[in-house]
Amino acid sequence: MHIMWFTERAYHYLPEEEVLKRRSFFGVPNTFFDAEKGSQLLNQYLDEKIYSDELGFDGVMLNEHHGTPFCMGAVMDVEAAVLARATKRVRIVLLGNPIPTVANPLRLAEELAMIDMISGGRLVPGWVRGAGSEQLANNANPAYNREYFDEAHDLILAAWTRPGPFRWESKHFHFRFVNPWVLPLQKPHPPIWIPGLISPETVKWCAAHKYPYVALATMLKPTLEIWDLYTAEAAAHGYQAGPENFGYLQPIFVHETEEKADELGKNFLFGGGFANFARPEWMFPPGYNSKEATRRLASLYANPNLPGKTLVPQHLHSMNDIAAIKKAVYDNYESSKESLQIITGTPKSVMPKLRKVLEVLRPGIFSFWLDGPSPRADRLTCLKLLGTEVLPAVREIGKELGLADPFQVAPGSRPLAASGRPERVGSPEALAAI
């Protein structure tokens, strides 16, 4: 089992009301940004990653967002480059580079190749379409998002594997002299993992490419359904999916007492948390969604959408009182814990909950997610307890459940049963027992 941890590199020194009144982290004016504090925080986050290398994690996971206090890692590859040199053992897992927003994929291929070389072959790159707001922040045409994604992906792999110099002329990218001198250390290229919020189109694409799919803290039931979709698509491509094809990101807050762990857990909901990542008109810029996804949205939001209003459900519009919105956000806390969307407790008390998640989803890749404006000392305590107590216990469960990671079993290498019918990877029975 590959066990890692993740944090958005959030900028905390922000009045929560500024996010709540906009229903959005994206779009908060950068006049609220204090570079001194930002500098201190970015270094703190890097130190935490280096510390987790010492604690024995298998990987550190990074992501990228633009124009938002939700995550300061606007150029994730810069952080990855620092970690490539400053850490010794951990895999540097980038989930993922938003390739449709990158105007020059060839340059990205070169950056990643350098990170792989400096790290001694510890890079795991990944690709995302980028949230809707990333298209606006980078002025990347959302109507061509899927085309950019496919073409940039193909170009990067070609740059890494096809002998140069060669010519590349696709619909959107035009390079007449592709011959990057610096190539990845891992051959034929570094392993590629794809994160996401269980969009069926992306999941099917991953299965076709034998790329492990990492679900980002999604609800267990739909996640299990998407595992089945991946497994069916894998079978259509002639292989049996296994735990090595799946990963899961789990928000978890561990401390010496239940009370302290709850403090950290509640901080995860700061500003509405991920639900307030960006307003709907920024999350769904023109052409970003497929026709099918647009149709689903239309039926969801048609009626409450009154003149001049945004696409959020109507009940939020009447909540003009920030205090009421805030209360609604934090009232969600207990139910999030019940559904295991958030796990909190002492190293001992979190284990039965973690076991449930692992039994349901059976992922070969597992990441802890720690976030929220908690004091530095508390974050370090959480990290230390995760690394020294929770991680070894999770590793034992992984062995017991046979959760192979992509380094133990190559994704796509399991033969399909002679019947052609794939075996399910997750466990609905375990879910029903929760």
Place this chain on the structure above:
Amino acid sequence: MAETSHQEETFRVGETELRVIKGGQGKPLLVFHGELGFPGWLQWLEALAKKRTLWIPLHPGFGKTPMASWIMNMRDLGAFYARFIREQKLAPVDVIGFSLGGWLAAEMAVANSGQFGKMVLVGAAGLKPPSGEIMDMFTMTARGYLNANVIDSRNNPEFAKLFGGEQTPEQFEAWEDARAETARIAWAPYMYTQSMPELLANVAGLPTLILWGKQDPVTPLSAGELYHQKIAGSKLVTFDNCGHMPAVEKPADFIKAIESFLG
């Protein structure tokens, strides 16, 4: 009073089945709709239909006419319609274009002004305004953008008839189609052709009427004035207390201006 009858017809343009709303009688008048699609049968169409046959093509990718993936910019869309005009033997045809549709007409006129008889531009995109900015529809919902198009969205019966009430799923989907196609052709530079001020010299000799709301919040009046300055012999008519939709906000003045120009 009953509406003049109008119906949808399909014309083949290359690989694309172009849907066209046709109605009225007399000499053809080509109508290019704007960035959120054809809004519906408005008062001015009813008035013009008495003397002219209105040809209102529904742009490729805006829902009814399928998307043509090769159309990636306004020149491509202009070339598509140039073929349509040639094959339907419409040239020289009078044209009126609204907002993005005005940009389309201007783009076609600079390529070949001979395909048009007379041209009317209404709050046309296509030029970077010398002062002010073109309102960014892509950071707003379609509904929010529409409401911001006009000075007073709450007290206008025609506007209410077209866009009032609760949004239906069909309306939402149509607007999303329109926004997506507009993004494909107008994302960057946003809503204009960089070289347009120079290219407009090629329009000289084409009788051109430029109609603009004085308080247009979408395409600022400065862009209308630049069109007027760059198209030799053009006429600029502005409407006071009017936003981006003079056809909806000032229908009587709008109809009068067009009728006296088209004759």
